[in-house]
Amino acid sequence: MNANKLNNSGREVPLAFGxxxxxxxxxxxxxxxxxxxxxxxxxxxxASLRPHLRPVRLPRGRVxxxxxxxxxxxxxxxxxxxxxxxxxxxxxxxxTVGREGAVGGPTVxxxxxxxxxxxxxxxxxxxxxxxxxxxxxxxxxxxxxRSLCEVYTQAFFxxxxxxxxxxxLHTAEQRSARWLLMCDDQTEDDACExxxxxxAAMLGVPPSVGDAVASRLQEGGLIHLRQGSITVLDRRxxxxxxxxxxxxxxxxxxxxxxxxxxxxxxxxxx
Ligand SMILES: [Zn+2]
Numbered sequence: 001m002n003a004n005k006l007n008n009s010g011r012e013v014p015l016a017f018g019x020x021x022x023x024x025x026x027x028x029x030x031x032x033x034x035x036x037x038x039x040x041x042x043x044x045x046x047a048s049l050r051p052h053l054r055p056v057r058l059p060r061g062r063v064x065x066x067x068x069x070x071x072x073x074x075x076x077x078x079x080x081x082x083x084x085x086x087x088x089x090x091x092x093x094x095x096t097v098g099r100e101g102a103v104g105g106p107t108v109x110x111x112x113x114x115x116x117x118x119x120x121x122x123x124x125x126x127x128x129x130x131x132x133x134x135x136x137x138x139x140x141x142x143x144x145x146r147s148l149c150e151v152y153t154q155a156f157f158x159x160x161x162x163x164x165x166x167x168x169l170h171t172a173e174q175r176s177a178r179w180l181l182m183c184d185d186q187t188e189d190d191a192c193e194x195x196x197x198x199x200a201a202m203l204g205v206p207p208s209v210g211d212a213v214a215s216r217l218q219e220g221g222l223i224h225l226r227q228g229s230i231t232v233l234d235r236r237x238x239x240x241x242x243x244x245x246x247x248x249x250x251x252x253x254x255x256x257x258x259x260x261x262x263x264x265x266x267x268x269x270x
Pocket of ligand 1: 167
């Protein structure tokens, strides 16, 4: 891919930084991405994309894109967790995105050219941002990049579908364990800055139900709750508690590459 071509052929006016977005203190020239999609690319392709990636910090609650947006940019998530929520007053969390993925362009690959749902920071973090024109050109010019984004988009779509079934078929405790494992995979931090109220919102249950489930998991020694953060203590037990949806969705993401997640499955054959 030709860097000059990328610079000169964009037709859209690049969007300015959104409210709450600030450049993260990263040396763009020497960028080593934590984002799994970018890190999976061959070095020469990553080198051609680097000039078009801009680091930003993303506080909790920041909306990255809204349903119906036709002007979008791509956020390759470096840290934190983004939730895809649908609905107005009674929002439902349809999917989450962390270091394993991206928001914006890859989901637009599903067709229509419009963003579906609202993507909002659930756990504060950072991302590398690419504007839409450069993303489109990279997809056209670089087969490896396009293939990666297509496989990612399929995995993301599976997550949305599985969440739909999960909400109908599995208990709040099973679903809590599943969301917590996903957050642990997506952040790969010791403690996830996710309050019990956020857990309830992800489950679509009243806060009292979310609190009760989180307390049971803590009493069982699976997690540790602190003000505004949850630490996973026992992945093996959490995997045993989680519904099958966790493994189904993870399987599709692991098609993106061996060792796609730092966290190995504690139980291989269940
Ligand atoms: Zn489930």
